Amino acid sequence: MDLESSQHGPYHLIKVNAPRIDAAHAIAFKDTIRAMTAGGTDNVVLDLGQVRFIDSSGLGAIVAALKLMGPHRRLDLACLTPDVAKVFRLTRMDSIFAIHASLEDLTSRQAG
Template sequence: MDLQSTKTNDALIITVNEARIDASAAIRFKDGMRALTDGGPAHVVLDLSKVTFVDSSGLGAIVASMKQLNPGQQLDLAELTPDVAKVFRLTRMDSVFVIHDSMDSLSRRAAG
């Protein structure tokens, strides 16, 4: 699973550089997220702008990544593509995660 991390002043941005988070990638996704977030900053943002498909295993892996964070850490999501956003709405996971429309809106929110 190709995950790229970037640290900003107040957050760790993790970009998923793959089109799918599905059953074949779920374990590698969780392992990669654990490695990148362990001991990291309190605010973690998962950039899903390149992800066009998430199945139930992928959704479970994203939820598991949130649950494996250390106490005091928070996982937000950003830049969901239309099909991925639909999965989050249909499963009501959009009420579990803070979802940012864009990385720009996230930056403005942090500055404001």
């Protein structure tokens, strides 16, 4: 799974460079996220702007990544496409994750 890591202010930004997070990619996604966030900053943001499809396995991998980070770290989501946002709403996962419309929204919330 193609993931790109960078620093965005106080956030560790992980950009998902793939159109799908599904059963075929869920284990690789979870393992890569685990490696990228090990011992890192407390605030991690997943940029899902290129993801057009997510199934229950992909959703489970994101939830597993959150759990792997532990109780004192955050995993926020940003740039959800309409179809991906709909999955998070329908499963009520939008109440578990902080979801930012854009990276600019993330920066303005941090400043405010």
